[in-house]
Amino acid sequence: MKEKFLEVLRTTKQNVFVLAAEHEDERHAMTVSSVFSVSLEPMSMAVSVNKNASLHSLVDVGRKFSLNLLTVSQIDIAEICSGAEEGKIRFEHPDWDFSEIPFLKNAQSNLFCTCKKIVPLYSHSLVIGEVDSVVHSGKMNPLIYQDGRYES
Numbered sequence: 122m123k124e125k126f127l128e129v130l131r132t133t134k135q136n137v138f139v140l141a142a143e144h145e146d147e148r149h150a151m152t153v154s155s156v157f158s159v160s161l162e163p164m165s166m167a168v169s170v171n172k173n174a175s176l177h178s179l180v181d182v183g184r185k186f187s188l189n190l191l192t193v194s195q196i197d198i199a200e201i202c203s204g205a206e207e208g209k210i211r212f213e214h215p216d217w218d219f220s221e222i223p224f225l226k227n228a229q230s231n232l233f234c235t236c237k238k239i240v241p242l243y244s245h246s247l248v249i250g251e252v253d254s255v256v257h258s259g260k261m262n263p264l265i266y267q268d269g270r271y272e273s
């Protein structure tokens with residue numbers, strides 16, 4: 122049944138985000154697609170983060186994170202942030218801006234959030250954040266992941 126479950130998931134078209142967070146002298150970024158909007162009042166987002174991911178230990182209630190919706194031209198960043206590179210090397214890409222919380226300046230959109238709740242569940246934690254500010258480039262060309270591949 123698990124194989125069938127995975128088969129079903131592979132048929133879905135997923136938007137690709139990079140989640141970034143920083144605390145004291147630690148900074149992490151990771152590619153995520155288990156992301157959804159929770160509510161409009163207040164504007165809130167949830168992202169499912171594996172407990173083994175380096176970024177997991179950085180998230181806490183009251184801390185900030187950015188969710189960066191990638192465009193089709195950012196496959197390289199999606200790959201870098203999902204294992205091709207590790208740790209701080211992920212931030213060597215020129216698209217990063219470190220003016221406050223790290224964010225990707227050429228992303229389709231950036232959602233800047235403050236973590237309100239963490240719900241640990243099985244292998245993952247649902248990290249729920251209220252949206253403090255939104256940057257939208259106006260582009261409508263999101264990077265899509267389906268069947269283990271990026272659509273370009």
Ligand SMILES: Cc1cc2nc3c(=O)[nH]c(=O)nc-3n(C[C@H](O)[C@H](O)[C@H](O)COP(=O)(O)O)c2cc1C
Nearest residue numbers: 151152153154155169170171174175202203204266
């Ligand atoms: C398209 C795509 C979507 C992903 N979505 C998630 C996700 O929603 N949650 C998650 O915990 N990992 C997700 N991953 C896996 C992480 O990006 C990957 O394990 C990453 O290397 C974790 O960071 P770390 O190596 O610093 O621990 C995804 C990977 C890819 C390629």
